[in-house]
Amino acid sequence: MYHVTVLGAGTWGTALSILLCKNGHKVTLWSALEKEVEALKENRDTIPNLPEAKLQPEVVVTGDLENALTDSELVVFAVASPYVRKVAQLARTYIRSSQIVVNVGKGIESDTLETLTNVIQDELPEADVAVLSGPSHAEEVSRGIPTTCVVGAKTRKTASFIQDIFMSEFFRVYTNPDINGVELGGSIKNVIALAAGVADGLGFGDNTKAALMTRGIAEIMRLGIAMGCKAETFAGLSGIGDLIVTCTSNHSRNRNAGYLIGKGYTPDEAMKEVNQVVEGVFCAKAALALSKKYHVQMPIVEQVNLVLFEGKDPRTAVSDLLLRDKTTENSSLKW
Numbered sequence: 001m002y003h004v005t006v007l008g009a010g011t012w013g014t015a016l017s018i019l020l021c022k023n024g025h026k027v028t029l030w031s032a033l034e035k036e037v038e039a040l041k042e043n044r045d046t047i048p049n050l051p052e053a054k055l056q057p058e059v060v061v062t063g064d065l066e067n068a069l070t071d072s073e074l075v076v077f078a079v080a081s082p083y084v085r086k087v088a089q090l091a092r093t094y095i096r097s098s099q100i101v102v103n104v105g106k107g108i109e110s111d112t113l114e115t116l117t118n119v120i121q122d123e124l125p126e127a128d129v130a131v132l133s134g135p136s137h138a139e140e141v142s143r144g145i146p147t148t149c150v151v152g153a154k155t156r157k158t159a160s161f162i163q164d165i166f167m168s169e170f171f172r173v174y175t176n177p178d179i180n181g182v183e184l185g186g187s188i189k190n191v192i193a194l195a196a197g198v199a200d201g202l203g204f205g206d207n208t209k210a211a212l213m214t215r216g217i218a219e220i221m222r223l224g225i226a227m228g229c230k231a232e233t234f235a236g237l238s239g240i241g242d243l244i245v246t247c248t249s250n251h252s253r254n255r256n257a258g259y260l261i262g263k264g265y266t267p268d269e270a271m272k273e274v275n276q277v278v279e280g281v282f283c284a285k286a287a288l289a290l291s292k293k294y295h296v297q298m299p300i301v302e303q304v305n306l307v308l309f310e311g312k313d314p315r316t317a318v319s320d321l322l323l324r325d326k327t328t329e330n331s332s333l334k335w
């Protein structure tokens, strides 16, 4: 049994706390948001976005960061991407040297274009920072539905430590040394999920969605390889696996926001309606900036940006994608 501290008591942090407690660990769940702490303290049976879930009485819920991090053996960052740096800065005083930290959030920091693991590592230079990602809706994890994820870490030892803590009869965890690849797949798929939602909202069919998913992973993989990540990672759980679940599921806030945009809502109206942080909107700009920085073509990401930030009509965006210059499916395959 380990003492695990989960930072961020939103949907994912709470679902993982339920899993970790079921696995027999001592769990402390912390949030910077007082109302989140109060709500969970008052009612462990009706958790927003997690119908059917109950947070066990053994899970300590607190807003006191020093207490939460004292003697912690694993720190889980489950914070919405725009606030990860701020929370890492708050935590810095209480993090000891070689503290193992695992990021479970998905996103890219807008100003620096860094992955969340790199943001945390930057703020906590003495910590050993890893990532856990994959096709894992909180709603399903909190209900014990069979799920698989992957841990990216600097060493096999750290990856195995985190794997052991999270593994259960319904939550299988693989390991992967390609931290940046695991991060990138999980983040940029949110942009493709927005596009898939738009296609659904416009009333297009399965063909369109399969096209967006297949060409979407090709874009993510091209960028990842240019950034030094491994192609195999994008064929795995944090790449194609997460893309499939996010583009096809009604649980996905990114797909749902895209759906509303396809139905005629403005991006702002869609985000208000979804009423949660829609990470893909933040990530869209960052992904486009990365594609320019690494000179990689990302036409779907480009069109999503035009729809989100320049008022482009989604229908025109789709036809512009279809009528782009003709090309081969895979430029590395030669006749």
Ligand SMILES: NC(=O)c1ccc[n+]([C@@H]2O[C@H](COP(=O)([O-])OP(=O)(O)OC[C@H]3O[C@@H](n4cnc5c(N)ncnc54)[C@H](O)[C@@H]3O)[C@@H](O)[C@H]2O)c1
Pocket: 007, 008, 009, 010, 011, 012, 013, 031, 032, 033, 036, 078, 079, 080, 081, 083, 086, 087, 104, 105, 106, 107, 136, 137, 138, 139, 276, 277, 279
């Ligand atoms: N929900 C899921 O199914 C799921 C699954 C896998 C990964 N994720 C990722 O995990 C991360 C968290 O997702 P979530 O669903 O729990 O989101 P959420 O919006 O429910 O919660 C995000 C949490 O971030 C913290 N936060 C928000 N505003 C803050 C602020 N101003 N200062 C400090 N902290 C603040 C809060 O604790 C909040 O609960 C995201 O990056 C998401 O992509 C979510």
